[in-house]
Amino acid sequence: MAFTISPRIEDFRRRIARFVEDELLPLEEDRANFDAHENIRLDVLEVMRDKARAEGLWCLQLKKETGGQELGRMGMAVCYEEMNRSLFGPVVFNSAAPDDGNMMVLEKAGTPEQKDRWLKPIVEGRVRSAFVMTEPHPGSGSDPGGMMLTTATRHGDSYRIRGRKWFITGAEDAQHFILIARTSDDPRKGLSAFLFDRDTPGWRIERRIPIMGPEEHGGHCELVFEDMEIPASDLLLNEGDGLKLTQMRLGPARLTHCMRWLGLSKRCVEIATTYAHERFAFGERLSKRESIQIMLGDLAMQIEVGRLLVMKAAWALDQGSYARKEVSMAKVHVANLLHKAADTAIQINGARGYSKDTPLEWIYRYARQARLVDGADEVHKMVLSRNLDAEGRGFWSWPVEGEQA
Template sequence: MDFHLPAEVEAYRAKVRAFVGEHILPLEADPSAYDEHDNIRLDRLETVRAKVKAAGLWAPQMPREMGGLGFDQIGMAAAYEEMNRSIFGPACFNCAAPDDGNMYVLNRVATPDQKQRWLKPIVDGAVRSAFVMTEPSPGAGSDPGMMLTRAEPAGNDRWKVTGRKWFITGAEEATHFILIARTSDDARKGLSAFMFHKDQPGWRIIRRIPIMGPEEHGGHCEIEFEGLEIDDKDRLMEVGDGLKLTQIRLGTARLTHCMRWLGLAKRSMEIAIEYAERREGFGIRLADRETVQTMLGDLAYKIEIGRLLTMKAAWKLANGDFARKEVSMAKIHVADTLQEAVDVGIQINGARGYSKDTPLEWIYRYARQARLVDGASEVHKMVLARFYQKERGDFWSWGV
């Protein structure tokens, strides 16, 4: 087992860390840099993105021929952790959800013509995108087999879409959409995937759903399809491959959440130790109190466990494995660790941590979604239990 990063990845990681410290962290302390939804204002985002491109740090997860740097999931894990040292970081490098997952799956499954039309503009940062799958009850949530939105043949090699989706991240700002809809009642091959453009008629955003926040650009929207017509050339993969596409997308997408969350967990600890080392009470620094040291030490090893779980899953993905067990384990542990890290950060900082004088309250609100998005923690535990029932002692086997 080799835990060394490739030299190219380590050099990139160091450059990202320096860039975040110089160009992005200062924006967090500038109230004018925020939009009304507590994210970086779009004009300020574009300014930083131009600097990222000029520094040669743009879209590391995409192939070089598409304008990226060609990193696999191992390189992504190291880089994304550094990007999310700032609450604004991932979007600045074009590595934020949902664009990140959409770029990954389009690069994997789209035809050359589809890549030029639908993928390249996202990679370039010219447009934003959304992944349209989740539905209101009784429709599809964690179980895609419950999907009610339908795409039916409409003649002339076209499909007509009817139904409703919700909590579609980024929809209000998106131009390119990946849609998953039912095309038959087959249990495994009943879903198909399509691309559509925001200017196509036959669909509408019903509302931007208010959430605890902070929000991704474009919010989380409820969408209604009222006869949207999609040309068959804009279908992704084969008819019936929609579930397969979601599995290709979500394995890496779930893990990139973990990569980014580890950055936020480390940042929370960074803010905590910085304050503990200069704050005194009753004649002693907080950092010298055993209770505070225990809190910090507990976090340090839990964050490292999360990094190891995430990197193992990244290694398996990079070597062609779906890494379902490893991704689920990372997702559960890192989501819990992020929430614990920011909670401890707030506790050590006291009222300062509860205020907006640090990013801790922002991270605290954001962290609560970690146990829900891309599969609730309970669903991932159920996945692990099923693997154990099937594999028993082999559940923990080493690859040879």
């Protein structure tokens, strides 16, 4: 096992770190650079995106032929963690959800024609996108295959879409959409994936759902489909491949969330450590108190555990595996870690941490969603239990060099 990264990856990491330090962190200090939903203001974002493009720090996750730098999942783990030292980082480098996952799945599953029409504008930063799967009760959540209610009925050379979706991230600002809908009652081949444009008639945004935390651009929306027509040519993969497409997208997307959350967790520790070294109470620095040292030492350890889990899952994905159990372990651990990091940092900072004088309260409110999005903790633990039942002691086996899994 080699716990090293290539000089090329390290070069990207250093350049991203410098960009974040010099360009993005100063922007966070001025509330005027935030929009009404507590994300980077769009006009400021475009300036920063132009700078990122100019420095070759754009769409690092994609293949070179698509317009990226082809870093692979392990390289992404290193760079995404560095990007999200800033609240604004991922979206500036075009590596934020949901565009990030949508671009990767379109690159992998789209036809040349679909890539040119639907993927290229997202890569170039001309449009935003959304992934339309989750439904309100009693529709699909963590079990799309068994509970999907939105239907796509074939009529000649097109499909007619009827149904309702919600918590669709980025929908209000998106131009291109990937939609998952039911085309049959087959338990494994009953779902299909479609592409549609914002200007397609027959659907509407019912509302932008208010949430407790800061929002991605375009919010989290409820959508209604009333006989929207999608040409059969805009099927992504084949009819019945919707569950396959979902698995292709969500596995890597769950892990990229973890990569970014590690960056935010480290930012929390950074803020807490700086304050602990500066703040005096009862005649000594907070950093000299054993209670504070235990809190920070535990966080440092848990972050490193998260990094190792993420990197192992990234390695497995780079080897061609779905890495289901590796991704589930990383997702549960890092989601809980992010909340703990924000909570601990606020505790150390006291009233200052509870105020808006630091990003800690922003991160704290944002962190609560981490244990829900892309599968709740309990669902991932259930997946792990099923793997344990199936594999027994082999659950903890090491891959052997030269042998296929």
